Amino acid sequence: MSQLTLRAAALLLDMDGTLVHSGGEVETVWRLWCRRHRLDPEPVLAMCHGVRSREVIRALAPELDLAREVALLDELEIRHTGQGEAIKGCRAVLSALPVGCWALVTSASQEVARHRLQSAGLPLPSLLVGAQEVEHGKPDPEPYLLAAGRLGLAPADCLVFEDAPAGIRSALAAGCPVVQVGGKERLDPAVLAVIQDWRQVTVRLDEGGGLQLALLI
Known part of the structure; x- marks a missing residue:
């Protein structure tokens, strides 16, 4: 395996298939x-x-x-949400992130998203962009543009983790760099890297208050 180092002001995270097995x-x-x-x-x-x-x-x-x-x-x-199963390693990564440095961007409703995260024992984000918050859902760029805007950041400064083609297209169209979770091949050639789970990711705060991520790929 090799190591890829990435920097971002914040992480924008999909839920189903990215944080939770659902x-x-x-x-x-x-x-x-x-x-x-x-x-x-x-x-x-x-x-x-x-x-x-x-x-x-x-x-x-x-x-x-x-x-x-x-x-x-x-x-x-x-x-029909049972005892949710978190993707391996994501609980540790989320717990290490400052509250204002990540947001959830999901096609689920607010109610479903919160229920699914809680059932998997994962922390709730301070910002959750769900189905009701946007006029146009993924693969339209609106969800990721809205999340970056509400964090006061440029999309290019927000690193997205996604597993589904629609979400990857949405994030790339918004101008965000993307890491793919799951799968053997890149779903889009513009994806920076593919990880199987969050055990391949470590994150720390850099001196400027941003995030520095090390990905084992």
Whole structure:
């Protein structure tokens, strides 16, 4: 393995698949929803990872009442979140970060995100940009632009950790550098590095108050 050193003013972190193992729960919820509406689950499962539920519904079932279905899906996600499993190493990294130096940027709702983090025993961020905070969800750049703006930082100074193609495209379009979590190959050639879990990451504060990260890749 080699070491890659990166610097950032803050970290912007996705949740599902990046901090918490939840892919199975997400697919279970969408299969239940598809069964309820007698829809083929395969197109839904191909689209749902890293994307807000409202985008999936608009694309694949636009005839349904959007607000009602989003609320139903949130209810199902909370009901079917078991004892959450954090991605290895992320609890230690998050615990070492100053409160104002990281934010969560997720396609889940605020309620679902907080529930999932707490179930996995992870700290809650001071800034959480969820599904309700943006007009356009991932892969649009708006979520990451909003998070950087609320931290008072330029997107280029915010290092993003993402696992899904939609999230990676969102962050890159916003002008943020990106590290991919999981997978053997880069999902986009612009990704700086690929890590399998957070045990490959160490972080410390530099003399100027920024973050210095060492990645074993």
